[in-house]
Every structure is written in C-alpha cells, then in structure tokens.
Amino acid sequence: MSDEQDPVVEVRDLRVEVGGRAIVDGVSLRVRPGRVTALVGASGSGKTTTGLALLGEFPPGARVTGEVHRSARGPVGYIPQHPAAVLNPARRVSALLTDIARAQVRDLPWARRRAAVRERVVRAMADAQLPDAETLLHRYPHQLSGGQQQRVVLAQALLLGARVIVADEPTTGQDTLTKSRIVDQLAALRARGIAVVLLSHDLDVVRALADEVLVMRAGRVVESGPAERVWRAPRHGWTRELLGGQPEFTTPEGTGPTLLRVRALAARHRTGGTTVRVPELDLRAGECLAVVGRSGSGKTTLARCLAGLHRFYEGDVLLDGTPLPRSLRDRDRAQLAAVQYVFQDARAAFDEHRPVLDQVARTAVRLRGVESAEATREALTTLASLGLPEELVLRRPGQLSGGELQRAALARALLAHPRVLICDEITSGLDTVTRRGILGILTDLLRERTDLSLVLITHDPDTAALANRIVVVEAGESAAREPHHTR
Template structure:
C-alpha cells in the first residue's frame, strides 16, 4: 500500500512537471484562432477559439518555472535569516531581523502584491522577486521557531564547549534537525506561489492576461465551463495533480513506519469501568521485540492485578523501555513485536493500541507529555468534558478540582492559568498523573519518576504511587532507584539483555535473589574509598558569584554571592532541592551561563565569564557532563565521531589520533566499538551517560563538572562510573564538581559538600561530617532521608 501511494505521488508530480518543461517543445507555432468552443483539435478550443491542447502544452512553463524560482529564492533568503535569528545570543540582533518581517506579515499578501506590482516594472524576474518577498517572512518565522530549541539546547552547548566548527553546528546539526519541517512546508509554499503567480498576471506583471498559462486558463474559461469543460478541467487537473503529488512525495519522505505486531486472539469482554483489586488487569505472554540487527526483548511474560505496583528493573539497555512502550502499542521504527498483550480483557498491538485514556504514561521528562502552549486548566477541563460530555461545566470544574486534590496540586484559578513550563518538575509529574486520572486510566506507567529528584521529592513520589495503587490503579514502575523500589513495589521483574531473569513478589526477590545478575543489581552501595591526598591550594576557585535568569522582562536572582574552592584530585558535591541553583552554578563555571558578578579562577588564572571568550586550552581544561545525556548528543552523528571531536578541536589531534583516544575512553566506560559506531538513538540512556563522560574526558580536562551523571543508571553501571570517576580524579589529579541528589553518589565521591537553598550556600563542610551530622535542617533532610522510611508496601 505504501509503495502504491508513493508511486501514485511520483506519477502525479511527474506528469505536470514534464508537461511544464517539455510541453513547449512538443508544439509548434501558435495556430490561427478558429471558432470558439469548436471541436477542432484533441481538446477543442476555448472561448476565443484557441486550441486548448496547445495552450495546455504551452501554459505550464511560465507558472511552474516562476513558482519554483520564487520558492527557491524565498528559502535561500528566509532560511538563513531565520537560522541567524535563532542562533544569535544577542537579543537586539533577533529584534532587528524579525520585526521588519513581522510588519510585512501584517499586510495581506494580495494587498502587498498589488502595492509591489504598482511600483515595480513588469516582467517575470520582477514576479519571481515579488512572490519570493511575500513568502520570505513566513519561511523565516518557521525556520526560527523550529531552530530555536536546537540552537540553544544541550547538544549545541556541548558542541560549543569543544568549539565544533560552524558547519557542524549550523547546517550539520540545526539544518538537519529542521529539514523535515521545511520539507513539509515546501509543498504548501510552492502551491501558494503558483496561485500568486496566476493572480499577478491579472495585475500586469509577469504573465500577460491573454498568455498561455494553466491558472489563467482556469479563470478565464470558467464562464464557459459547460460549453468547453476541457479548457477548465485539464489545467485544473494538472494544478491539482502537482499539489497532491508533491504532498504525497513529501509525506513519504517524512514518515517512517514501524512493522505492525500480529494481532492476538480477542480476549473476553470486560465488565465495569475499573477492574477490581486482584483481578488480572494486565497479562503479557512471550513478548518479544526484534530490531533488524538484534533482539531487544525475548520471551518476557508477567501479569499484574489492579491495585498493585510492578517494578521493572535491570541494567541500562536491558529492555525496560521497549517493554513499557509495547504495552502502549508503540515500537521504535523498524522493530517487530510478537507475543500476546492483554489489557483489561482487550488485546494490545501496534495496530490496536489501548483505548485512549486507558493507560497513563509518565515519562522521565514529564514536560514532554504536556502541551507547552496551552494553559493547564484548559487541558484538564477538556479531558473532563471528553469523558463526560453530558455533564455541566460546574460538574466538570468539581471533577477537575477533586482530581487535583488527589495528586496534591492547587485548585485555585491562578494555578490553572499557568503554562507547563511555569511548574516545577514534581508538579509537572503530578499533572501528568492528573490527566490519567481524569481519563479513568486503569494502568499507569512511570518511567524513572525520581531521576534527578532530591530526597524530599522522592518521598513524595513514593507516597503518590502508593496512594494510586490503594485506589485500584495498577502501576508499572521503571526505575533504577532501588530505594523507591523497596518502598513501593509489590512485584519485581528483573530484565537482563532483554530476558526476564527473575520475577516474583518484591519481598522474595529482594530478600533471596536467585540470579547472579540480580544479586549484583541489588548489591549495597560500595564502601567509601580512602580520602584523597589533601592540597591546600585550590585548582578551581569561585568567588562572589551571582547570576540571574530572565523572567519575562525582568531578571530573577538564581545565585547570590557563592564562593567555593576545589583542589586538584578532590571532589566537591553540590546538593540541594530542585531549582536551588546548582545547575546554574555549574553552567557559570563552564561558561555556559554568564555570571552577573564574581569570578571563576583556574589555577590562579581568571577565566572569562562567557565560553566564547575563552581560549581553546581553557575550554579543554573545564568540561561539562550534561544531566540529559541524550539531549546533549547530535542525533545525526555517531557516538564515536562526537567523542573524538574534543580531541580534534581542543588538543589539535589528528583524526586517527582522536579516533584512537575516543575508542580507548569509550572502552574504559564499558562501551564496545560496535555500539559507539551507531547514532545516539540506538543506545540506551545508561549507555549515553557513559558516552557523555568519555566525550568530556577526551580533551584531557583539569576540572570535570558532572551534573547528575549517574541519574537513571542501574546500581552496577553506577558503581562502575563512580569507581572510574574516583580513579580518574586520583590518577589525573582532576578537580571534580558533582551535582547529585543521590546520597550514595555523594558518599562515594565527595571530599567536601556544599548545600544550596534558593541560590545561596546554607551549609558546607567535609563530606564525612555532613553525611552524618549536618548542621542545617535542609542538609539533614536531603542527606539522611530514605524513601524506604516514608512509605512501605505493608502500609497499603
């Protein structure tokens, strides 16, 4: 079917293009006019006696060639303007480029065409310029909007840190990232240009009103449609064929299809809106997922009653996310699903996913599941109306308020008028759960809900999941956070390389794991290594650092007079609640966020506040490992190539030397060559965390900043990364700054700890002292609190 659609689109596009290019070569000199609407010629004559067939052959070149040239010119100018406006970090440049274009957009295109036609000399070149000028502002706007998140995202910042070439950053990354959007827009833009060309012919520019032109033929012959239908139908059909064919071809280029999974036999019908507790709500039998080159999941079977929590654990890349996506009827393009999934008595396949609202999914980054341009109250009320269309508005408001209270969110109008980006990470997470509750979900899938969260927020998550299970909702928890798993799980499924190696009640699996890999996964955190050799003179020093964030037209203080020092060979841990300014501090040290006041000093040498003003050796000396490892990689280049780039760009290594360095570092963090020659989308989150660490080490830094480097990693992989980091900072005398919410990470690595609250340091001291006897109340809450003490399965 897809091949037939593609072939149809190619034919529909090729026929009018061929007529436009070669049609004038197939006709001779225009013949004498005969009687109007006579039968002379294959298609007869038009209202003035001209041969319709000859007019069709002659009429395509002007409109198609002019439209093509105008569209290309508009993109050649509009795309660079939009890219420049998106990439600039100077607000005035963006304003200077976009405000004049906004003024142009405010004028209707037909009125603008008339104004320009009145002042410009007639001719096809003038027409090309006018049509391009009309389309240029919209193209620039679309390009800017599509490029903004890429031009200022983690991947771009990572490339700036190792001073990647402008070609790799601009056309290579941003250009490739927006190509699909531009391609989708090009078809509509081209058709619009064709109609503008036709309209212009009646205004005296470009094509003369009596010339052979498909669009003009349709307009001037429509009065005699019933006398000579071919004079209207043929040119109209060619224009429609061009439009439909172009859209079919671009659609085929944009859409990648996955292989459907076979439909299992229909299950029994369900009774009632929500299954009762202990009823087998979800049953999975022999689930398998295979990519063209490897098996992702093989022979996984489990069941889950309503009102219970199943924790799916395993090393990074073990198949947890693939299994969870299969429950939603989703797979990565190219992956084939087999096996049987039954949810509430209904089969689930890629062709028949669960009924909308049946399954709630809380992604690792919950903001990805929320509409960024709609107020949260409007979305909540829309879901309530969809579920109960016959109820009154006051009933919907009461329903929404009740659900918000269940997930511990405010119900006042001020909160409901917020946008998702104005909520904290924990609030975004609870809002996604509220969507699921409003839709009467019977199953909730939570993917790493505590990744990057402080201890207090992790306790809140544990209580929330337990509360949902009490209310009869089945919960599947994908997590590397063993504290959370111990606190809430009723059942545990352990995956290893796509195979279920252990499955059973949580108490049994945790107390007596049978498989060796399970025992390693559940092993206690390693003991704290011996303290590093102390040095009095700091390698990295921060003095009086203050920073702000732009909040609308105002600036909000994020850091206030922060001072700290890290000697070579030692590790400083920065802890605090989410939003306390930890990441902003790290970005200021790396030069990614300019400080308002204060100074960053490396080995007694003052560093510029902005990384663009730092020298290559200064960039190589301070490297940053981003919290969102996947977002920090260019999705269009292999991991090996990106890991080698810092050595090439910052240490002037040859391509072969950089490749050998990258392979050595990637192997040291546990990644094989056949894995790193692939693009980032083929690696798991844990593998990307390790690759990000290897990339940061490729420039041989003196200071390494790790922002939640082990977040979302299983205990075995986390232990390996922590051991490697500890070994590197001792052997290379690295100064390491670790930002983490994980007490085990802090206990393993840190020599000193600073505690942040609302952008200021509220506690500091040696790690041993703060881990056991914190002075500040927040220190004790963050470093001494365990989710297992907050709630236990037995409480349910």
C-alpha cells in the first residue's frame, strides 16, 4: 500500500456508551485521502457520534473503548448540520477568519503580516467556494444564508490545514440548486486530496459523492463496501429498506370551510426591505398546502407571519374571519393553540436542561388547561405513535438524535390540538424510512381530523406531493398552482 493510500484517520472497534446504553458499538472504518466515506442510517443510528469521534469529541459522561488513530497530516474539520451554532454571532466573517490566519504568520516580519493574512483568508474563501469575498467579509453570520454559513465554517477548517472534513447532513433543508453546489464543493475537496466523511440521510447526494458507504443501525455497522456495490446489490435487509421507494399516500381533498385567510401581506425585515408578498391565500379545513421555493425566497418568513413569529408585515392574517395579532405576545391562549409551528432546527427549540417528556406535556397544560398527570399520559401516547418510547423521552434533548427531537417537536405541537399546523422542513433531517413514517402520520392526521389544516414548508418533492395545493415563492413573490399529483 502506497503512502498516499494510507488512512488519515482509522477507527478500530469503537464503542461509546452513555448511561449504560451503547450509542456506537464496535464500529471500525478507514478514512483515506481524496476519498468520500459516507455513513448512512436512521436518526439515532450513531452516525454523528462516530463522526465526532474522529475529532476526539464524545458526549458528556460517555464511556469510550476502542481506538481512534489520526495521522499527523493536519486536523479534522467539522461542518455541523446547523453551522450558525458554531459561528460567533457578534463577530463579522472577516474577524472569524482573520483570527485563524493571524496566528499562522507570527514568524513573518511585521510589515508583511497583514498582506499574508489577507492572502490566506481570500484563498480559503475561494477554496470553500465563497464568491464575492469583499462583501461577505463585512457581514455577520446571521446576514448569511445557511449555505454561506456552512462554507464559512469550511473556510475556517481549511485555514487550519484540515486534511479530513466531517460534513454532518450538509444538504438538510437546502433546495436542489444549493444541494448541487454543495456536491460540487465536496467533490472539489476530494480532488485536492482531502478526505471527506459524509454523514447524510440524502441518498441522492451520497450516490453522487461516496466512494465507500457504511450503513449503520442502532450503533452498529450492518453493511459496508464500495458505493457502487452497496447501491447495486445491498446485502442487508436494513440497507434494502433504506433504499426502498416512496410509498403512495392518499391525502384527503380538504373541502371544509375556509379556516385561514391571508390578504395583501407584505413582510419586511425589521430595518426595511420587503422579503415576501402574498396578495391572497386561503386555507381550508382539512387541506394540506405546500409552500416551496429556493433557500432565501421568503417561504419561511411567510410561515412565521402566520404563526405570529414575524410581526413586521402589512396586510392581514385572519383565522375564522378574525384578524390574528401580528405578535405571539398579543395572541390569547386559544389563538396560540390554534396555530402551531414545528421548527426545522428542533434542537434549538428545546430547553436542554429539562426532559423531553416534560416539555412536550407542558403544551397541553399551558394551552389547553389539562391537568399535569393527564397531559403526561397524552404526551406519552403521542410520542409513542411517532416512534419515541418512554425510556427515550425521559432523557434531556442532548441525549436524543436530531431526527428524534424533530419527532418530539411534532408531538409537542400536536398536544396543543392545533387547527393549523405549520411544519418547516420537518422531514429534511430524517432518513428515508423515518420520513415515510412521518408522511404517513401527517396523512393520517388529515384523515382523522377534518378540522386540521397542514402547511408544509419544504424542498422535498415527496413531502410536497402530499399537498392538495402548492404555493411557489420565488424572489419574495408567491404564485399558487396545483401539484402534478397527489399522494
């Protein structure tokens, strides 16, 4: 074996145990330069824990056995699923990158340092495929799109000389064009001899990039091998289930009375500038409406206006013909319960210090006046229907996977007994098997509760196919159309 083919990271029989439960059990893998190694599997299968182990990071209180050996060829970079969480919101992009570059030129004469720092920063931004460096360097992280934030984190890793990049669900919640750019970006890293470890539910992206695939289930690798072989002839039943096609769902027609109306809505940023316009939109009881569009098109802003999470808009949002207050603070308990929002980043929507069950049950207590014991029983039943058993939801949010927390967030919203349920990319972070289950649950909800309306903010064609109607938002302007087919 040549030196170029030697692994830059090697994991041998890794076991990570938290609270007596093995979340990674007997995992071994080799990460080689210029290769993409993909870890796929359901939420909670151990992908992220394995990926973080390459950096030497483990959950608090974890008992770890096995070996993680890294060569001396450079650090391991990590791009999290939600990159904003690791970027200092109070510092501009220029400061975030300059601090790293400045530490690398201390041996140069003072007169040459500034130019050398600038050169390194600009090169890293170019390598991370961040165009228009002059403009972006002056922005804060919150002024960047999710894809731009992701590339800033990548630029930081490249500045540090990373020879391995762990990309955790890099395409979650991204539109097709952005996904294509991310694929190109990771392929460019591979072409430069950088090893990429891809943790992903997006099988299309894995197919486009992976050289090696490891399929995980319940903390163990159940199948591994060259990507072409795994796709062509999967050997394990779980792999075949992951690769299975999308079942057809029959969505009710939604012919009830008009429940929610939007009239002449024009939302803006707090500092001005229109972000989305919706001249007219009606939502009937029992109907499923999908709002689709590219990242940054304004579809989430529209949804947040409906939910009272964005109050800077003109026009009206009416529930049963009565205008809803623009802000959550001004809505009464019945109005709060009537319109519920399930966020894309479920982890940020939970208090990390309280058990998940308590937070889910609290919704029924606060918004419906249910007694605590009854609310807990109802919460357990709802969570179990979403595949979350009691022993899991008694834990704190940090001990659940992203997909598990997403299902818990859906359960929490359902305990309000809403009339309008707004789901913002709630299937984007889920594996194919869990996604099918969630779509089936949403279909059943519409069939069982004819008074419930569902609004889906999504990039996923299979999720949008659930809808009776589709609203396309492009550059802040909306246009309604019928879906090509209904499932």
